[in-house]
Amino acid sequence: MSRYFVSYYSTRLSTTMDEVIVYPIPAALYLIKNLLQYYIFAYVDAPGYQILKNLNTVSTGVLYQLILKKKLSQIQWAAFILLCAGCTTAQLNPSSDHVLQTPLQGWIMAIIMALLSGFAGVYTEAIMKKRPSRNVNVQNFWLYVFGMVFNAVAILIQDFDAVMNKGFFHGYSLITTLMILNHALSGIAVSMVMKYADNIVKVYSTSVAMLLTAVVSIFLFGFHLSLAFFLGTVVVSVSIYLHYMGKPPK
Amino acid sequence: MSRYFVSYYSTRLSTTMDEVIVYPIPAALYLIKNLLQYYIFAYVDAPGYQILKNLNTVSTGVLYQLILKKKLSQIQWAAFILLCAGCTTAQLNPSSDHVLQTPLQGWIMAIIMALLSGFAGVYTEAIMKKRPSRNVNVQNFWLYVFGMVFNAVAILIQDFDAVMNKGFFHGYSLITTLMILNHALSGIAVSMVMKYADNIVKVYSTSVAMLLTAVVSIFLFGFHLSLAFFLGTVVVSVSIYLHYMGKPPK
Secondary structure (H helix, E strand, O other): OHHHHHHHHHHOOOOOHHHHOOOHHHHHHHHHHHHHHHHHOOOOOHHHHHHHOOHHHHHHHHHHHHHHOOOOOHHHHHHHHHHHHHHHHHOOOOOHHHHHHOOHHHHHHHHHHHHHHHHHHHHHHHHHHHOOOOOHHHHHHHHHHHHHHHHHHHHHHHHHHHHHHHOOOOOOOHHHHHHHHHHHHHHHHHHHHHHHOOHHHHHHHHHHHHHHHHHHHHHHHOOOOOHHHHHHHHHHHHHHHHHHHOOOOO | OHHHHHHHHHHOOOOOHHHHOOOHHHHHHHHHHHHHHHHHOOOOOHHHHHHHOOHHHHHHHHHHHHHHOOOOOHHHHHHHHHHHHHHHHHOOOOOHHHHHHOOHHHHHHHHHHHHHHHHHHHHHHHHHHHOOOOOHHHHHHHHHHHHHHHHHHHHHHHHHHHHHHHOOOOOOOHHHHHHHHHHHHHHHHHHHHHHHOOHHHHHHHHHHHHHHHHHHHHHHHOOOOOHHHHHHHHHHHHHHHHHHHOOOOO
């Protein structure tokens, strides 16, 4: 009987102001981060941006430790630095060194974006875990309702004319629809990772996904395996091993 | 009195056949490795060879564990793989991927050279440590006497005509002399590392020397710091930290 009650309680949509008030924060942080993404390309090219995105790993680790007060062991910290270095190594290409010439504004924007993204991730985890019995889809609902509200405001400000003239769905193709579906599914998956695992698991799985995507590209698109990719994969693999080995004793 | 006796005993040059018989082995191994070095360039270019030389790190670690029966902890093994990957990453340049096109003969030669070099290193350590009270310079003397004998034979076979026509010291310049002096001093240093530390310390210090040389080159020769060099240095630094952290409890 008590179990049924918990289950009923956890899937209800109606909720207290006290609970809902926290959900707009990650949505706002992600909005700012996503808007910054358009401006940073004035300072770095796309491959350079891919490399700078690896700063997310570091910021997530630091904020995770600071805010959630969960301790990573020293070995796990070493593993985390390796994860970041290994992913970046795997993405190296002959023009990667351009990123070292990024102007100061570009670096500052990249660091702000990394902090916003890391903070939003850690904050989301805190929200998702605060009420362990609340259904993850309900939590996701509130998270994305505010995401929709904020993005609607951004559309009104930035693209009002375009939407009025050509309609909201102008330019949508099959690929666009599939991309949206993909993002929606990965949004659900990420929320589940936040609730049942943590940001560290998310960062590791994102990195492995990046490497697997590259391996699949070899077969699908004839990409060449570079020595840098091989070395980066070795470093990421050792990092995963060390993260597991370095678990603090309970 | 007893201390004086040990000291006298340990610096005497005259020794039993039983002790000297082991010294020709590393000399012969190094000779074969050095001769192979001339042939491998038929299959790889100089930057590719520099990259393949990192296989030495792996072979030294494996043979160290197998022959000397000293256990590295799992964390130290992970650190060792990282050392190898980090050094290779630091040496990456836009043409490094050529090394992946090395023909099978080149790979086999590189692996044989790595095994010879690793085995010679581990064997030398075993010799140097077998008689802890024997003076390191005496041990070095015997090691290099056989090196001189073997190389004299190689000169007789390969360069007899050139030496007879132009003399042994033809082409020696100040730089040549300084190089010889440098090699002689590093030979003494390596023997001391073998006697008082071990092959693992040697491999780590060689790697750090490689990185420091590159950093010095930035100031002396205006080399550009590449992103790959930076990432490789991060990985090597973490590797050194992990090697220290992962020491098996005594």
